[in-house]
Amino acid sequence: MTIQAIRTPEERFADIPDFDYPVHYVDDLPGYEGLRAAWVDAGPDDADRVFLCLHGEPSWSFLYRKMIPVFLESGARAVAPDFFGFGRSDKPTEAETYSFDFHRNYILALVERLDLKNITLVVQDWGGLIGLTLPVDEKFRARFSRLIVMNTGLGIGKTPSDGFIAWKNYAASTPDLPIGELIARGTPQMTDAEKAAYDAPFPSPDYKMGARRFPELVPIAPEMEGVEVSLKAAAFWKDDFDGASFMAVGDADPVLGPDVMNRLRENIRGCPEPMMVEGGGHFVQEWGEPIARAALKHFGDL
Template identity: 70%
Template sequence: MIEALRTPDERFAAVPDFDFPVRYVDDLPGYEGLRGAYVDAGPAETQRTFLCLHGEPSWSFLYRKMIPVFLKAGARVVAPDLFGFGRSDKPVREADYSFAWHRAYLLALVERLDLRRITLVVQDWGGLLGLTLPVDPGFAARLERLIVMNTALAVGVSPGPGFEAWKTYALSTHDLPVGDIIARGTPQITPAEKAAYDAPYPDATYKAGARVFPALVPVTPEMDGAAVSREAMGFWSGRWTGKSFMAIGDADPVLGPPAMQALRKVIRGCPEPMIIAGGGHFVQEWGEPIARAALESFNAA
């Protein structure tokens, strides 16, 4: 039994510009008793779904500027909060977090919701996990398009000293200042938006996931997630035939243009990226023009 904390609902009462329907699931096989939260907006009967996967230490709130654009296009939007983040339950032991455990949860949620004609929208850990999902044939059959931002496939190689410093800092900082971390690269966010990034964490005991996620990135070939990430490279380079769109925040010191151009070479048919000048790692904070440009690109292709 995994011991977990649940953030009180009142912590989210003042979250701005995020009035989308939130649903919960607590009976997925292997996750019984753990409540996962996800935004589920737009017509459920539509055949096209934007599956928006956040990273670390953010939550689905990061997509608030993109979701309205997708909804206006007539689509359904599903934006889960990973366990340890957002409105989802937060295991208190760092040892309970793993690449495979989170990846399997996303696959199980997609299966439960029976999502079809998926546009996969990913950034940071949303990409580390999400880009591996098509290795599963069931998910690949549901996948139609890709929007990819400031992320990577973690095939067992360290992203470099900047990432290693971040990993060391996160692991050694018990009360990780989540709002400050996100605001550092997104100077345009308001105090209320910064507070929304802190909302999931009443105190440091809720932050095990935020602390440990950097250490879960597969930086050596034998780490959990590295093998499936290598399989995913084969999917994106050889079997992928859908439409892709890439946006890059060029001020990201770790997953900026060099890392993203390397990823672009892996994604078969990926066009030239949209460069967000001055855009930081959490590039969804520039999300409205990105979402509009992605839809225009898909419609023009």
């Protein structure tokens, strides 16, 4: 089946600040033939460790620009994909194209294509909703070793917070989401150029189907797609995970803040006390350099 999609013109990305990393594209991933996927890939191809950085909604891989340099400083490789509907990846235009499995299977397929190994999984928001379920797949589990987790959760059929419901309702009623402005609201240090960079993938409302659709896909009811694999993931993190982990929490996040994250921490075997980022909003990667340094110091990488 052909998936209808549009592609952000390349010139929209001409003036992106502090994100000059090699961009790669592929349009023949199994199940996604004809859709162009994009990802940033920096550092040595033969590095001992790979940091797989999964962004959330409605951001893109640009969100990791303050963490990637620290990962590279440790001698590692950093891979930051753009989900379909975001960043430089193609943007399906029909709402029914978007589903939990559509995005989860894309990341699994990309990891297989790149043959990533010894992965440190770095997740926030939808990056966590998807990313935290990846170790349920045994092939991915064999490639995975550590976790950095920020302001996210598992979609186990429950509403995470009243703040999420307000966000979901707002997104559903706002076809032309002001994406740069939304991210800037909880990030007072953001410059106008950074705000424009978050807007860059979305020249018009036609490009924002993914941004509008994602809140509807969060598995908050037992019958929703993603709940079954999320429950399996919860069991893995609680009972079977034996790697190192690090948690950072933006304490000013009204959607996935300290209460939500403390519940998640209790379900991750061996997860230490979180690094609380005072004044940090939902997009806590905007405070990313000290978070990355603290994580790598915890792991013994720096």
